[in-house]
Amino acid sequence: MSDTKKKTDAAGLLTRLVRNQIFIPLAALLLLVIVNLIAGPSFFKISLGTNNAGNMILSGYPITILDFGSELAILAIGMTLVTAASGGQDISVGAAMAIAGSVILRVLCGNAGSHPETMQAPIIVAFLIGCVVAMLFGAFNGILVAYFHIQPMVATLILYTAGRSIAAWINNNELPIISEPEFGYFGGFIPGIPIPTPIFIAAACMIVMALVLKFTTLGLYTQSVGINEKSARLNGLNPTFIKFLSFVILGLCVAVAGFIKVSRLSTINYSVIAKDIEMDAILAVALGGNALSGGKFSMVAxxxxxxxxxxxxxxxxxxxxxxxxxxxxxxxxxxVLVVASAPTVREKLSSMWKSRKAHTKEVG
Amino acid sequence: MKNKKKLSDSNLLLLITIVIFFAMYIGAILFLKGGFLRPQAFLNILNSNAALIILACGMSLVMITGGIDISLGGQMALISMCCAVYLDEMGGNIFVSILIALAIGMAFGGVIGFLVAYLDIQPFIVSLAGMFFARGMTTIVRTAPFNVANEAFTKLKNTRIIVPGLGSVNRKGIYVDAYIEIGVIVALLVVVLMFILLKWTKLGRAFYAVGGNKQSALMLGINVKRTKFLAHLLCGLLAGIGGYVLFMIRGSGSVANGSGFEMDAIASSIIGGTLLTGGVGNIIGTLFGVLSLSTIQNIVSSAGFDEAWWIGITTAGMLCLFLVIQSIVMSRKKSS
Known part of the structure; x- marks a missing residue:
């Protein structure tokens, strides 16, 4: 008796785990770890060494992944909100990052040409201006989606088409280079700290988002708008504004990610910077098990x-x-991911599973 | 009242496009004398946009059924690269290369169509993946661009068809014949065939029905899934033809071939009055959409804004304008 109970408990735990949203990315992670372990465990070695500037830094593939994954993680935060609220994705994030980066460099260069000796403005000012511009472009997308009811992917197609052109236009198609080392701190290492700075920036973004989700109703409102816009309105929410807000927040995320990106390079290449990152960001949301058609979301996943x-x-x-x-x-x-998560495929699989189970029961 | 209502969706959007196109072209003739008056200027727009016209027709088909396919530009790059490698390095013949182009296009269309129609996956995600797959595969085939040195192909590529009566006298006083390339003939043929398909065949009407309202189409006894699948397959076929025409225009295999074409095709379809929500659209409108888009790009560049970025910005501006017009028309329709 107790034995069977234990068995069902274990099975229940397993199904609970499988049903949990975070299971999909975890399983994928596990798969990747196993593949890499088989191919040679040196992949996971972390070593402490000195870099060109003479700083003690941590290096190794795991650090690289955390480091270069920062931009993507920051974008994923905003993209999750947009996906949940509007049921569509923003495909202009890469182009918008180019714009934000271009603006930041433009402000830093000021009037001193494209290769200034010193930065013409404090980094924080350039960053804030970049944020404002990126949020304005986010607002533009938001207006098209929320007020004009255009499908998000098509509305953001406009910025996707024009974004890199606009970025080149801002700097007159020159490639500004910031040679001061302080600018590179945000995409590299701060002297004395062996962990890459982008990791801290990404962590800060996550903490801010976690606090916002914990202490405000943003998460709840976003989900309810995504699940059923009409009933959200009947409950006194303003779905138009919430959709709009999600795009503005994504704009802010884009600015932060763009800042890290240009800081890493100390320059910009309009047609290449953050190329295809929109695909990765959408993929991150999908891999996290969030429905791409909107509604419930899990930021952690x-x-x-x-x-x-x-x-x-x-x-x-x-x-x-x-x-x-x-x-x-x-x-x-x-x-593979979208096919596996498609409702029709899931139904078919589960019905196959059930019939097989029934079959074995009969036999048993 | 009834007349007004009839005008309020498809025809109104088509009318806006045609009026805007003629207004722009006449404006260009009046204010920018730079050659817009010569018939060859117009024929050149056709010559350089033959591939886009074919592609936009395919895009319109898919959009009428309520889907979208953004992998077309990537498919074109892959097609032109594969054909280029086949013709240049294997010295193959032209007919086989055309078959290769069509096969690649239809394979993409078939897979995307299957995923969209039978597995109910969002067309945007599927075709986004298709786009990245096609672009990635293109670089796997070859990274560096190269020209095709194949006699038969070069001959085909340089064939020009003289249009009688439209030639003009150039500055030196010599009469120059007006010409079009083979691609234009193919493109116009495609436009006519697609027009007939959409207007007068059962399949064409099914496209509209599925895009307009899936449920009622189902109740009418239309096989919704099969219709959607066929739309994507047909779109793939057209991408194959368009890819080959582009390959004929460029004469080279390059990763950059067809970059941005999907956006231009979507923009043209939207400008031509095809609704994103499906069910409304017209091939003639799409043709005018392509012409408007390239006319405005020509105008912008001949008005002195010839830096590369203006083209992207103008295309986006135009797309934005028409999306907003559509949205307003739709909301008006809903409220009335």
Whole structure:
């Protein structure tokens, strides 16, 4: 008697775990870890060494993944909200990052040409201006989606088409270079701290978002708008504003990610910077088990999804896949993922599972 | 009253597009004398946009059924790269290369169509993945761009069809014939065939029915899934044709071929009055959409804004304008 109870308990725990949203990214992570362990455990070695500037830094693939996954994790935060509220995705994040980065560099260069000796404005000012501009572009997307009821992906197509052109236009198609080392701190290392700064920035964003979700009704409102807009309105919410707000928040995330990106490079290349990152960001949300048609969301799962994707990228690099060919492999992952999570496929699988179970019972 | 209502959706959008196109073209003739008056200027718009016209027709088909396919530009790059490698390095013949192009296009269309129609996955996500897959595969085939040195192909590529009576006298006083390329003939043929398909065949009407209202289409006895699948398959076929036409225009295999084409095709369809929500659209409108888009790009560049970024910004501006017009028309329709 107690034996069977134990068995059902274990099975219940297992199904609970499988049903939990975070299971999908965790399983993917586990799979990647196993693949990498089989291919050689040196992948997970972390070492302490000195870099060119003479600072003590941590290096190793896990650190790289956390470091380069920062932008993606930050974008995933905003993308999750947009997905949940509007039931669509923003495909202009890469282009908007180029704009934000371009604005930041433009402010830093001031009137001193494109290769200034010193920065013409404090970094914080440039960053804030970049935030405002990115939020304005987010607001533009938001207005099209929320007030004009255009499908999010098509509305953001406008900025996707124009974004990189606008970014080039802001700097007159010059490639500004900031040579001061302080600017590089935000995408690299602060002297004396062995952990890359982007990790701290990403962590700060996550903490802020966690606090916002904990102490405000943003999360609840976003979900209710995503699940049923009409009933949300009948309950006194303003779905238009909430959708709009989600795009503005994504704009802020884009600015932070763009800032890290330009700080990493100390310059910008309009057509290449943050290329295809929109795909990764959407993939992160999907991998986190969030419904791409909106509604309930799990921020933790999305962020975990973002790091899993960075892990996947790093793994592909490890197997000598060139960066140009990367999208092809990721596209396969996306297709497998969406096919596996498609309702029709799930139904079919579960009915197959059930019939098999029934069959075994009969036999037993 | 009834007349007004009839005008309020499809025809109104089509009318807006045609009026805007003629207004822009006449404006360009009046204010920017730079050659817009010559018939060849117009034919050049056709020559350079033949591939886009074909692609936009395919996009319109899919959009009429309520879907979208953003992988078309990537497919074109893959098609032109594969054909280029086949013709240049294997010295293959042209007919096989055309078959390769069509096969690649239809394979993409078939897979995307299957995923969208039978597995109910959002078309945007599927085709986004398709786009990245096609772009990635293109770089796997070859990274560096190269020209095709194949005699038969070069001959085909340089074939020009003289249009009688539209030539003009150039500055030196020599009469120059007006010409179009083979691609234009193909494109116009596609436009006519698609127009007939949408207007007068059972399948074409089914596209509209499925896009307009899935439920009622189902009740009318239309096989919704099969219709959607066929729309994507047809779109893939057109992408194959369009990819080959683009390949004929460029004459090279390059990763950059067809970049941004999906956006231009969507923009053209939208400008031509195809509704994103499905059920409304017209191939003639799409043709005018392509023409308007490229006319405004020509105007912008001949008005002195010739830096590369203006094209992106104008396209986006135009797309934005028409999306907003659509949205207003739709909300008016809903409220009336």
């Amino acid at each position: 999305s962020i975990l999804g973002a790091y899993v994707i960075q892990f996947l990228t790093q793994t592909l690099y490890r197997f000598k896949v060139s960066s140009d060919a990367l999208p092809a492999y990721k596209a396969v992952v996306v297709i």
